[in-house]
Amino acid sequence: MSNRRQFLSFAALSLASSSALADSLTYRSFHAALAQNAQLSVYADSSGDLSGQATVLGQLPRDLNGVFFRNGPGRFELGGERYHHWFDGDGFAQRWHIADGKVSHAGRFVATQKFVEESAAGQFLYPAFGTFVDRKRVKGNDTVNVANTNLLPLNGRVYALWEGGSATELDPQTLATRGIKTWREDLKAMPFSAHPKADSDGGLWNFGTSPGADRLMIYRLNAAGEVTRTAMLTVPQLNMVHDFVVSGRHLIFLVSPYDWELGPDHSLAGSMHWNAGRPLRAVVISKDTLALRQVFELPARAVFHLGNAYEDGACTRLDAVLHEGDALRKTALPMRGESRMTADHPSATVQITLDYASGQAREARLFGVSEFPRVMPQVVSARHRKLMVLGASGRELILDSVNLIDTDSGKVDGYAFGPGWQVEEHVLVPRRGARSETDGYVVGVAQDTRRAQSVLTVFDAHNIKAGPMALARLPYRAPVCFHGNFLAA
Template identity: 65%
Template sequence: MDRRRFLEAGFSLGALSLAGAARADQETFRRFHAALAREPALGVYADTVGSQAGEATIVGRIPADLQGSFYRNGPGRFELGGERYQHWFDGDGFVQRWTIGGGKVRHQGRFVETRRYQDESAAGQFLYPSFGTHVARRGFRDNDTLNAANTNLVPLNGRVYALWEGGSAYEIDPETLATVGVKAWRGDLRAMPFSAHPKLDPQGGLWNFGALPGSGRIALYQLGADGSVLRTGVVEVPQQALVHDFLVSREHLVFMIPPYDLKDGKDLSFAERHVWAGSGTKARPMRIVVVSKDTLTVRQVFELPPRMVFHFGNAWEDGACTRFDAVLHDGDVLAELGGLMSGQRPDRLTSRSEAVQVCLDYAAGQARTSRLFGSSEFPRVAPQSVGARHRRLVLLGMGDTVLSSVNLVDTDSGRVDGYRFGTGWQVEEHVLVPRRNARSETDGYLVGVAQDFKKGVGVMTVFDAARVSAGPVALARLPYRTPHCFHGNFLSA
């Protein structure tokens, strides 16, 4: 892989390296704290200071066979020097570990000590540009200077990695959560974009990608179960901007490309340079790029009406077709999520997304969608089903302006086994944890985190995956609030 050619072709790297005046965020800071005083529920987006550690109080009973570590990651620091970031995606990574064993739960949380985090902590102010906030007080060498390590926490071969979008993985000590350092999978891959959504391969190891918006290319990585690099490649994807997630089936890698243009502007944040191109007389469709795993080349490109996508469930081969799950949003939602930082709720999101199953018909050259569920996000499947046929899809459902329900959808019948939390709760991503030698996708537990606004605390939730509607079999309540995480994974003991 020609690393230099890939990075130099990126629109963002060249534009952001032009230093200019910092755009102050005191107004965002003021508005958020005024809103927080009126609405304590916004505390899930408040700043986090220092590490966390504590024992949870158990309501109900933790199943005896549920033992291991539930690793989570999300943005934790949004404020520094009287300024506040302007987008939820900007905060410094705060990794968490919920340790489960013997019917007890212990929690710990710690910031990832990235180069950015250390430099800005020492300076007492934001120095570098981030996803949705333009700051240019100090120049930078490469993508890893900007790395927030704030999106996922992935175990692999006895190690744990905090992942971002546009740069390297950061290795984290699996026990203490201390930052070990930048992980270069191979010398020539240093600072290359490495997405926060690697996927297990049915044949072993994992796949990942790296997308540098504006480069017109997507980098491909295949790693062995031991973390060694087996193969790399690059595919040409013109007019490619934000690509957050992808899918892996037995034979293919699948990417959905939302219709964005990137405009120049040295005083604009990365998010502000995204221009939605999915409306108007010259609206572009959403493209689906299918890459063959055996050759790492594009097999076929499909089109769907223009929509935005963040996350996918799973993909599998169905005869001469490939099927997969996705949560699709109408229009550009990036700016609306940014409003959370000033205390605004993204009201319109509640009616603008749906979970669908997509069928890629290679012979006809057509992509068809069928609806699975209404307004939702954070789809997950059982880990043993990745890349193969599945029949259960985990989805968080929207209510009012927050994610408020946990649902297990039967993708064949459409039946939903779900549980809605009451008013005053906000739900985070939930994952399926199979029992040892599980006989089905629901033979195990559904584990996640929810924020209790009324008590101002973080709560780990445990459901019987076969009876979600019966409610949690256990709640592990902390004596403090935890930052709202994006993604994580369960590692059984």
Template identity: 70%
Template sequence: MTDRRHFLSRTLSLGALGLASGTALADSATFASFHGALDAHPELTVFADTTGEQAGDGAIIGHLPADLEGVFFRNGPGRFELGGERYHHWFDGDGYAQRWQIGNGKVSHRGRFVQTQKFREESTAGRFLYSAFGTPVARKAYKNNDTVNVANTNLLPFNGKVYALWEGGSATELDPQTLETRGIHAWRDDLKAMPFSAHPKADPDGGLWNFGNLPGSDRLAIYRLQADGTLGRMALLKVPNLNMVHDFAVSARHLIFLIPPYDLSPDTSLCLAARHLWAGGGKAARPLRAVVVSKETLEVRATFELPPRSVFHLGNAYDDGGTIRLDAVLYEGDALPEPMLPMRGELRPNRPGRNATVQLALDLASGQAREARLFGVSEFPRVAPQVVSARHRKLAVLGASADSPEFILNTVNLIDTDSGKADSYRFDAGWQVEEHVLVPRRHARSETDGYLVGVAQDTRRGQTVLTVFDAARVSAGPVALARLSYRAPHCFHGNFLPA
């Protein structure tokens, strides 16, 4: 109980989040530089502002499989500009929830902003009021994490409900059909405003594992939700230098967290992104740590050290005897500043070796970690839902073509984790792809017995397109496209709910 009070007191501390009162720095210069570059570089439209609700049907190209039925829920930042000012970081935008209904040979789309407290207050004021992850504003003080909750990272269907997730605060419940905002959801009364990450993982029994992290607290919150939506177990673990952890992986017996080497600046006039100081370089470089937590005891079982790198997303993990194997996308150096470049109209360079998808092997007996490279420059790893926490042989990732001077995700790839070979499809120039997910057929006999479903942005035509691949033949190209007549905001993450 003492640990929980300590964590909550840090959650409610202005200094803990780096959102103390200060000068407003969301600025018109960033606004002007972005719009000055937009006409010459249509690929920047994925970082453009969105206003209002959207609804429409997709024009079907190809053949939409009759057995692909359900809803593809998606979420990402949609509002970057207000009152002539523009956010500095891609992660700052207000959440825009999207719903793709698929079935009976048709695809329909709906999108609307999550009506968070922050969104409503700033809409009324006509300008930004609160600091964001990568942009100091601080025109108005805040009460707790949920005052500044942007609900912009994932959309989770669970136990008949849908939640918009943001790792710094509570889940926000939405209506599954209309996407209307129902309000903040706390899993228990004393856990209001607690960080609840945007990357929960399913258990075979229908429950969920998740975590929460508050930079500077050195405490990791662990949540185990039952299949009926109630909180089954909760623990707070002490983990030193726990200043950034965005995702995790689960195996049958363990929870695995990769913690990159960041220090936290005490300067609370800075935004939270700027307070993260990279400690992975020079003679005093700290390692990337893999922290293994036992599902049974909810205690740290082991910690492994790897070369210093940063990381956002993990794929899957499984127990292989006394070894844990897991997928991760690892970056050379500090990756946090990169999403700031396109916000001011600069294209991100596609540097060889900037990151790679790897499979790690953590040997619990020896304490040693090994690493095998699976794929080059890539992001957004996903596996088939039926193999989460179990042995998997296929991993879906997006990739950036090696011959492109800019870092633009334009390939869809299904990697064989045993051979390292990838079944890949490259989109034409002017296209950018979002995270793709594997959707198994009802009685799937393998990880490729189903579809790879995602969204792509046709930036030259200013249109958003739902994409459907046969998971067994990705290189043959999409079997169906559903093209909207408009551009919907570019999303981070989502999940498919079968009919």
């Protein structure tokens, strides 16, 4: 309990010490730019719930039936003020239902404590990741929980996830908010990451961090959603860790070289300072003991998302998207109306080999500017040969293509949507009884900014370059989502 109290006290201190105010200048700057550039609409504010039937173009596969749960930030503005960072917005959960060749959509704000209180007040009250507002005191992690990063279906329930606090349970049919999920009483309000990873028995691994506390919390849940194992480890200079990978024997975390400097004039994001003189670290935890096994060093890069990991003899191989320089800053630029994220910090998808005998880490480049790596669910933590990523036509992180990489040959099967589109994360959905990693579909969402419409896309995973098998167009634009999962009927 003392470790938990220390963990949470650092989190509360971090949240309470920021002071970069939300402002009307950012609001005016963004809207002036939006009037000239429709592509900025993906960062525009959303004001209410959505519900509609999509118009299907092409042919939906008969065996593709289920729900594609998605989540992302939806509210960026309130009372004439606008947030400074894309990650700040209040969570907007979405449900794409596919059945009998038809697609319906519903979207609803997650009714967190923060969202409810600020809606009633008509103004922002609490600090966010990259923006601070000091109108009301923060009492703990879940006071500022925006539940805006992922939707996790588990054991008949659905959870909205945000890495800084608890999971929030939603109704799987209506998306109505049921409330904060406490996995176990002694874990109340502990950070529960937005990127849990499945294990072979149907259970989950997950983690939580608190910037400034140098503590890494590990969770193991069974298929019923019960916590069966936990551990708290000390990791020096630990900062924001968004994702991780699980192999047959290990949990692996990539820790970017940010220095943590808590000050009265910085938001949480502003307290993280890029340090190119320190390495990117791969922290390897043994699944058997939940103890630190080894730490590897790589050249300084930032990282948000990892793909998969597997054991290869005396080595572990994993996929990651690595960004040159301070990637946190470029994700803030569109919030004030800059049309391009930046060309200064390009990214690349790489496969990293961790050699335990030599203590060395090696990299092999797989793809250029990219993000959101995914694999087929049946190969998570096992040997995989196909990796899905979104790509960008230029050095800017404007994602406009869907690509399936053969990690052995380096060949890419890809499709580019072209100008006026911005593509969201796509996932691989296997057919029943799938015998290969391309025996299934690629399902995702793309934003047609010229028509102000959100579009569900379906590809044959065996032939992506042929283009979508089906497009399901909504008659409106839904907020851009970060992550989601497909639940087969």
